[in-house]
Amino acid sequence: MILAADGRVVIVGAGQAGAWVARTLRDEGFTGEVTLIGAEAYHPYERPPLSKDVLKGADAATTGALLTAGQAQALGITCLLSQTVTAIDRAMRQVTCVSGQTLPYDVLFLTTGSRPRPLPWPEGEGAERLHGLRTRDDALRLRSALDGAQSLAVIGGGLIGLEVAATARQSGLEVTVIEAGPRLCARSLPPVASDWLADLHRQNGVSLRMGETVAGVQSDGLGVTLTLGDGATLRVDQVLVGIGILPETGLAQSAGLTLNDGIVVDAEGRTSDPAIFAAGDATRQPCPMGAAPLRQETWANAQAQGIGAARAALGLAPTRVKLPWFWSDQYAANIQVLGRPDLAATCIEQTAPTADTASWRMLDAAGTLVGAVAVNAPRALRDVRKEMEKARAAKQA
């Protein structure tokens, strides 16, 4: 399926991937209709600042703007905001919105992202003290809840939870992180880096409770009582739940697209329907390193996949798929991770870790370089990236 110059494009999901699809179509000279539909009330924005600058007080409306109203207008991109798409009719090639409005398409992009895994406990009284963090509205709600609070419990020692923990500590709150597993960020970091990060949080005064589960949450007018797996209780003012995300695949599923814990796409974002592309957190894509297909829950992936899918729809030559990569900012640490930590069997120090910097190369069981972690050391990460890209090119030649 290649988009004709006067074709009609509909993009469902006005986030990181959706905005880059729209921008790229215009950058590459597409002159047909582009309609970007988003459930949130805002023009597309980047989420990374939500747990960092926005939570610290930066202006939410302008921080991380991806496609402002003015830019959208100048580029001829129609944004339908506060609008949810409820169905795709693949035979008729049209989508239906919750408002009842239908929009025809020649090519459809699904960039629906993901949503926080819900709390396993029923929400009830005091639910206003329990927070998730995905959207700008979530961040504003959390920000006002933390303003004046003295203590925060973070359920889940993953990246979002730790970023919020760091921000809350910097604002002087007492912070406890409760993680069921034996180490922090077990899915996204190798063990040495988890340990380094745990030290960083302890040095900053966070109480880390590892290997600890939450059996119950009870809130009242004054606070929240968490009952832990060992029977102990913890009383706090506010709770952030960061226990992972689920790909937003409901629409794709009802439309009968091929799914596998994510919308299955090829390296250029094609789904099982030639008229439908998908990009971002909602997808499962081939691994550029040749390992099993993966879901990437990262800013860089949503951007790159959005650009790649738009180019593919226009029939342009594919650009080289980049190696998986993400960053996280906690306190003064900029942590960058390249490759596949899940394949790492050993880590080698590139430089001896200090309180502020560290970098490790990750090797798989066969001794092949599969990535790197660098703390405040972007050059170290870039060197490994170049090395891995060279090896990849040599293998493909």
Next chain:
Amino acid sequence: MTDWTDVAAVEDVPDEDVLGVVADGLRIALFRLEGEIFALHDLCSHGQAFLSDGFVEDGCVECPLHQGLIDIRTGAARSAPITEAVRSFPTRVIGDRVEVGL
């Protein structure tokens, strides 16, 4: 008329690399490409990163935070996530000194 400000010794601007300086309270990143010196505002247009911490390759500087590319000669955005140009300043060499027109 351009106001020229002395910012560095020519020999301090590394070949195919970058040097961060401060001129009149403004952070400037100086680059040398094929012997010619270029100056950009030393702040990425996407976020809080100094371009003088970045990496020079193929006439572009790669931002150390999110890998966006900026054209060193013009300050133009060359790859996502950068969408806005970075301000570029004229330069001239007087003797062994670099001057920037602010």
